[in-house]
Amino acid sequence: MKTYKIAIAGFGGVGRATASLLLSRRVRYHQVYNANVRLVAVCGSRSGLINADGLEEEQLDRLEDGLSGPGFIEESGADVLIEAGPSDFRTGGPGLAYLRSALSAGRDTIVISKGALVHSGKQLRDLARGSGAMLKLSGAAAAALPTIDLVNHSLKGCEVLEIEGILNATTNFLLDAMTTRRIGFDTALHEAQQGGFAEADPRNDTEGWDTACKLLILANFGLGTDLTMDDLTVEGIQSVTRDRIEAWSKEGLVPKLVGSLTRVNGTVRAKVGIRTYPLSDPFANIRGKDKAIRIITDAMGETIAIGSGKEPLATAAAALKDLDHILTVRAANPLSA
Amino acid sequence: MKTYKIAIAGFGGVGRATASLLLSRRVRYHQVYNANVRLVAVCGSRSGLINADGLEEEQLDRLEDGLSGPGFIEESGADVLIEAGPSDFRTGGPGLAYLRSALSAGRDTIVISKGALVHSGKQLRDLARGSGAMLKLSGAAAAALPTIDLVNHSLKGCEVLEIEGILNATTNFLLDAMTTRRIGFDTALHEAQQGGFAEADPRNDTEGWDTACKLLILANFGLGTDLTMDDLTVEGIQSVTRDRIEAWSKEGLVPKLVGSLTRVNGTVRAKVGIRTYPLSDPFANIRGKDKAIRIITDAMGETIAIGSGKEPLATAAAALKDLDHILTVRAANPLSA
Numbered sequence: 101m102k103t104y105k106i107a108i109a110g111f112g113g114v115g116r117a118t119a120s121l122l123l124s125r126r127v128r129y130h131q132v133y134n135a136n137v138r139l140v141a142v143c144g145s146r147s148g149l150i151n152a153d154g155l156e157e158e159q160l161d162r163l164e165d166g167l168s169g170p171g172f173i174e175e176s177g178a179d180v181l182i183e184a185g186p187s188d189f190r191t192g193g194p195g196l197a198y199l200r201s202a203l204s205a206g207r208d209t210i211v212i213s214k215g216a217l218v219h220s221g222k223q224l225r226d227l228a229r230g231s232g233a234m235l236k237l238s239g240a241a242a243a244a245l246p247t248i249d250l251v252n253h254s255l256k257g258c259e260v261l262e263i264e265g266i267l268n269a270t271t272n273f274l275l276d277a278m279t280t281r282r283i284g285f286d287t288a289l290h291e292a293q294q295g296g297f298a299e300a301d302p303r304n305d306t307e308g309w310d311t312a313c314k315l316l317i318l319a320n321f322g323l324g325t326d327l328t329m330d331d332l333t334v335e336g337i338q339s340v341t342r343d344r345i346e347a348w349s350k351e352g353l354v355p356k357l358v359g360s361l362t363r364v365n366g367t368v369r370a371k372v373g374i375r376t377y378p379l380s381d382p383f384a385n386i387r388g389k390d391k392a393i394r395i396i397t398d399a400m401g402e403t404i405a406i407g408s409g410k411e412p413l414a415t416a417a418a419a420l421k422d423l424d425h426i427l428t429v430r431a432a433n434p435l436s437a
Numbered sequence: 438m439k440t441y442k443i444a445i446a447g448f449g450g451v452g453r454a455t456a457s458l459l460l461s462r463r464v465r466y467h468q469v470y471n472a473n474v475r476l477v478a479v480c481g482s483r484s485g486l487i488n489a490d491g492l493e494e495e496q497l498d499r500l501e502d503g504l505s506g507p508g509f510i511e512e513s514g515a516d517v518l519i520e521a522g523p524s525d526f527r528t529g530g531p532g533l534a535y536l537r538s539a540l541s542a543g544r545d546t547i548v549i550s551k552g553a554l555v556h557s558g559k560q561l562r563d564l565a566r567g568s569g570a571m572l573k574l575s576g577a578a579a580a581a582l583p584t585i586d587l588v589n590h591s592l593k594g595c596e597v598l599e600i601e602g603i604l605n606a607t608t609n610f611l612l613d614a615m616t617t618r619r620i621g622f623d624t625a626l627h628e629a630q631q632g633g634f635a636e637a638d639p640r641n642d643t644e645g646w647d648t649a650c651k652l653l654i655l656a657n658f659g660l661g662t663d664l665t666m667d668d669l670t671v672e673g674i675q676s677v678t679r680d681r682i683e684a685w686s687k688e689g690l691v692p693k694l695v696g697s698l699t700r701v702n703g704t705v706r707a708k709v710g711i712r713t714y715p716l717s718d719p720f721a722n723i724r725g726k727d728k729a730i731r732i733i734t735d736a737m738g739e740t741i742a743i744g745s746g747k748e749p750l751a752t753a754a755a756a757l758k759d760l761d762h763i764l765t766v767r768a769a770n771p772l773s774a
Binding site: 121125128244245246249250253254255256257258379380381382385387397399400401402403404405406407408409410413414416417418420421423424425 | 458462465581582583586587590591592593594595716717718719722724734736737738739740741742743744745746747750751753754755757758760761762
């Protein structure tokens with residue numbers, strides 16, 4: 101039986117949930133892959149834990165100062181890195197250094213935070229290709245909602261003509277509340293902040309940047325484009341008024357913040373902004389914090405997926421789906437057995 | 438560059454569409470997999486064509502008598518069999534002999550017709566396991582709608598708690614027409630028959646058997662159960678009256694013929710019958726010949742997929758998605774290079 105040593109960098113809500121879910125699935129990894137999966141290191145920005153024999157659930161709330169950084173992960177001897185740090189697409193965020201280090205060293209890598217993928221996606225892909233490491237990113241591409249999965253697996257062989265997605269839970273909650281309960285943007289935002297799913301500074305969500313990040317990752321890693329944020333047209337929901345909502349309602353239309361990719365003359369055009377849908381369209385009925393994607397291909401027509409997992413568990417599960425895919429390949433490959 | 442020789446057994450609308458789509462994708466197979474994909478044989482129940490150098494589109498309408506049967510496919514030296522014959526779950530249909538022969542010989546196999554999988558699924562799985570052949574069946578499990586894909590790939594690692602699906606296009610068309618246009622069952626059926634998507638004897642669809650077949654394949658090949666048709670409760674739509682539709686409408690409910698799988702105390706209960714949905718449920722808005730599936734898992738919550746490809750192209754594309762997955766594995770495996 102082979103041992104797979106896992107490290108998690110970034111230990112907020114999602115990193116912590118990923119650790120717990122991983123530990124709870126150890127028996128399954130054993131049964132399905134004949135794999136001994138061990139959590140050997142976790143770290144936040146300033147503290148962490150390390151144990152070559154494997155960490156246990158009850159230790160995870162007592163991180164030790166000073167154990168952090170790419171060198172710390174290196175030392176742990178991890179085979180797989182799960183990166184779950186804060187996302188910053190303008191700088192790449194703290195995740196970038198972890199990812200560069202892991203991929204350069206040939207370590208299979210599961211990315212949850214979007215920043216580094218948006219900032220340096222091409223470089224990270226090249227590093228992975230160069231070292232033979234696997235680079236997985238379900239958690240960064242709308243998490244439990246299948247997106248790149250659909251393009252690369254379920255619709256494999258087809259040409260993608262168009263994609264549109266409701267990819268951001270916070271803005272969908274806000275627009276849904278404004279539409280169905282006729283409350284204003286500020287009231288809805290206050291509710292979301294009280295509920296803990298909108299930031300004190302909500303602009304990354306409300307101005308469309310989070311949707312734009314997911315869209316760009318979907319384009320570059322799903323459709324093989326090489327777009328940067330400058331190639332995207334990005335509009336948010338911050339200026340949607342009650343009057344506008346009222347007017348749409350009278351026409352039987354429901355507004356959604358949508359990221360879209362369209363193939364035009366061989367290039368892909370990417371855009372984030374509000375689109376409206378009649379009530380008979382599945383997109384009109386995406387409620388609260390749910391997400392959805394519609395993919396149009398040449399041979400399979402229209403495929404829609406709708407996801408409504410609870411966070412942070414659903415994102416943790418998306419990241420560990422990537423681990424399953426890594427184990428499927430690594431366990432089947434006699435070279436790494 | 439490796440050559441992959443493909444044979445198609447069963448050459449009605451779907452088999453024919455699969456052949457054309459395969460031929461149109463040869464350049465792509467070359468580019469993506471460095472594979473020379475050749476269509477070396479096709480056959481219906483009494484006639485066929487064979488050419489070791491590869492058949493071309495313009496030859497496919499002139500089949501020669503006497504070229505048919507498992508022995509004929511054997512002779513063609515095909516590496517991969519695509520089985521697209523008529524489906525009969527009570528006998529296994531003509532596909533069963535082709536599948537037994539191909540899987541015994543270690544030939545990778547793509548199944549489109551459901552009959553043999555329902556009748557002898559376990560035996561076929563065992564034959565594949567014994568010979569090392571790959572057994573793929575996207576085309577038989579609701580075709581362009583991702584179903585087993587979702588369970589085995591997009592939701593990998595999660596425990597499936599419940600599945601429900603609108604899996605049959607004909608009955609969805611009928612119920613949709615009866616509900617939205619207030620026409621009777623007989624009128625709707627006549628329309629579907631005129632449109633060519635309901636059989637002269639429509640009972641396989643209307644009595645729920647086609648849905649039951651897909652559900653059983655989904656359970657046995659997606660969830661690893663070992664159910665037979667006797668384990669299923671099957672009800673159709675043939676006795677739905679206009680009065681009943683009227684009454685549901687007054688309550689704001691939309692009826693759908695649904696196949697469902699529920700995990701109860703470790704076993705899976707399978708059922709086909711009418712369920713009703715409020716208008717806010719995506720299932721209520723599945724129109725015409727579209728299909729849908731809802732999968733509930735422990736860690737990712739609810740995932741819904743909706744598919745609306747045009748037949749027979751969409752089913753051909755589902756079968757060739759399986760071919761892509763076969764090529765991905767075979768082209769990456771040095772043993773078969």
